[in-house]
Amino acid sequence: MKKWFMPAVIVCGLMFAIAPVLIAGAPYESTMGLVQKIFYVHLPSAWTFLLAAIICGVASVRYLFGGAARQDRLAWAAAELVVLFGAITLVTGPLWARKAWGVWWQWDVRLTASLMGWMVAVAYLMLRRYGGPGSDKLAAGLALFGMANVPFIYISVNYWRTIHPTTNVVPTLPTSFGVPLWFSAVSFLLLFVLLLRVRVRLEEQRAKLDAMYLSMDA
Amino acid sequence: MIRLALLVVMFAPILGVRGAGAAGDSVASTFVRGAGPAGDLIASTGGPAVMLAQQPPPQQQDEFIPIDELPAQDQLPAAPLLVAAYSFVVLALFAYVVSVGRRLGRVQQEMERLESDLKRGGRT
Numbered sequence: 001m002k003k004w005f006m007p008a009v010i011v012c013g014l015m016f017a018i019a020p021v022l023i024a025g026a027p028y029e030s031t032m033g034l035v036q037k038i039f040y041v042h043l044p045s046a047w048t049f050l051l052a053a054i055i056c057g058v059a060s061v062r063y064l065f066g067g068a069a070r071q072d073r074l075a076w077a078a079a080e081l082v083v084l085f086g087a088i089t090l091v092t093g094p095l096w097a098r099k100a101w102g103v104w105w106q107w108d109v110r111l112t113a114s115l116m117g118w119m120v121a122v123a124y125l126m127l128r129r130y131g132g133p134g135s136d137k138l139a140a141g142l143a144l145f146g147m148a149n150v151p152f153i154y155i156s157v158n159y160w161r162t163i164h165p166t167t168n169v170v171p172t173l174p175t176s177f178g179v180p181l182w183f184s185a186v187s188f189l190l191l192f193v194l195l196l197r198v199r200v201r202l203e204e205q206r207a208k209l210d211a212m213y214l215s216m217d218a
Numbered sequence: 219m220i221r222l223a224l225l226v227v228m229f230a231p232i233l234g235v236r237g238a239g240a241a242g243d244s245v246a247s248t249f250v251r252g253a254g255p256a257g258d259l260i261a262s263t264g265g266p267a268v269m270l271a272q273q274p275p276p277q278q279q280d281e282f283i284p285i286d287e288l289p290a291q292d293q294l295p296a297a298p299l300l301v302a303a304y305s306f307v308v309l310a311l312f313a314y315v316v317s318v319g320r321r322l323g324r325v326q327q328e329m330e331r332l333e334s335d336l337k338r339g340g341r342t
Contacts, residue, residue: 035296038303045307084314091310092303099296191311198318205325212332 001201008194015187022180029177031100038096040180042089043170044188046114049085050150052078052192053117056124057147060140069207072136075143077199079124081192082146086118101163109156110164113149120146 019040029036056078063071093111094104105111120142127139157164173181 033296035299037300041303041307080314084310088307088310091306095299095303095306099294099299195314195318198322202318202322202325205322205329209325209329209332212329212336216332216336 002197005194005197008190012187012190012194015183015190019180019184019187022183026180027176035096035099038092040184042092042096043181044185045085045088045092047185048188048192049082049089049114049117050153051189052081052085052196053121053146053150055196056082056121056143057150060143060147064137064140072140073200073203073207074196075140076128076203077196079121079128079139079143079146080199081195082121083118083125084195085188085192086114086121090114090118106163108162108164109160110153110162113153113156117146117149117153120149 023037023040026037026040028034056075059071059075059078062068063075097106098104124139124142124146127135127142131138154167156162157166170181
C-alpha cells in the first residue's frame with residue numbers, strides 16, 4: 001500500500017467519529033424535524049454514488065480506446081462502489097421519504113434514474129462475474145450508459161415535476177446545516193478514495209496471481 | 219326488469235341527464251316507472267340526484283390538531299426511521315470492508331502458497 005494510505009485511514013476514522021457529533025448538534029429542520037438528519041448521510045452517499053459512476057465510465061472509455069488493464073481494474077473497483085453507495089442512497093432515501101413525503105417511493109425522474117444507474121452497475125458486476133471471455137469490453141460499454149445517466153439524475157429535479165428538492169437547496173443552506181453536510185461529504189469522499197484504493201489493490205493482486213499461474217503453465 | 223331500471227337510474231347522468239329538474243330526469247323516471255313497484259319507489263325518491271343529495275357531506279375541518287395529539291396509529295415516529303437509516307449505512311460499509319478484506323486475504327494466501335510451491339519446485 002502507498003505511504004499516504006494509513007494516515008488517510010486514521011483521518012477518515014476520526015472524521016467518521018466526529019461527524020455524528022456535528023450531525024446531532026445541527027438544528028432540526030422546521031417541517032421535517034428529526035428525520036431530516038438522514039440528509040447528512042443520504043446526500044453524501046448520493047454524491048459518492050454519482051462520482052463512482054463517473055469514474056467507472058471514464059475508466060471504461062479509457063480501457064475501450066486505450067486497452068490498459070489498469071483502467072479496467074479501476075472501472076471494476078468503481079462499479080462495486082457504485083453498487084455500495086447506490087444501495088445506501090436508495091435505502092436511506094425511502095426511509096426519509098416515508099416520514100417527509102408520506103410514501104416510501106415515487107416514480108419521479110430522479111428516483112427512477114438513480115435506480116436505473118444502480119441496476120446498470122449491478123449488471124456490470126454480474127457481467128464481469130459470469131460473462132466469460134470478452135465480458136470486460138461488454139461491461140465497459142455498459143458502464144458508459146451508467147455514466148451517461150449521471151447528468152440526468154443530477155439535473156432532473158430542475159426540469160421535471162417532482163417533490164425532490166431542487167439543486168438550489170444545498171448552495172443556499174445556512175451554516176448550521178451546511179457545516180455537518182460538508183464535513184460528512186468530505187468523510188464519504190475520503191472513505192470512497194480509500195475503498196477504491198483497496199479494491200484496485202485486490203484486482204492488482206488477482207492479476208499478479210493470474211500471471212503466476214500462467215508462468216507455471218509456460 | 220328491476221335490474222334494468224336500476225342501471226338506467228345509475229347511468230342516467232352519463233346518458234345525457236344533467237342534474238335534477240332537467241328534461242333527462244323525466245326520461246329516467248319514465249324508464250323506472252315502467253319497471254314495476256320497485257321502479258316506482260326509486261322514481262318517487264327523485265332519481266340519482268336525490269340519492270346523491272342524501273349522502274352525508276364530508277365533514278368540514280374547523281380546527282387544527284397538533285401532531286402530538288393525533289391518535290397513536292396516525293403518528294409516524296421519526297426516530298426508528300433515522301436509526302434504521304444510520305444502521306444500514308454502518309452495516310453496509312462494515313460488510314463491504316470485511317468482504318474486500320477477506321477477498322484480499324484469500325488472494326494473498328493463494329499467492330504465498332503458489333510462491334512456496336514454485337520455490338519447492340525449483341529446488342527439486
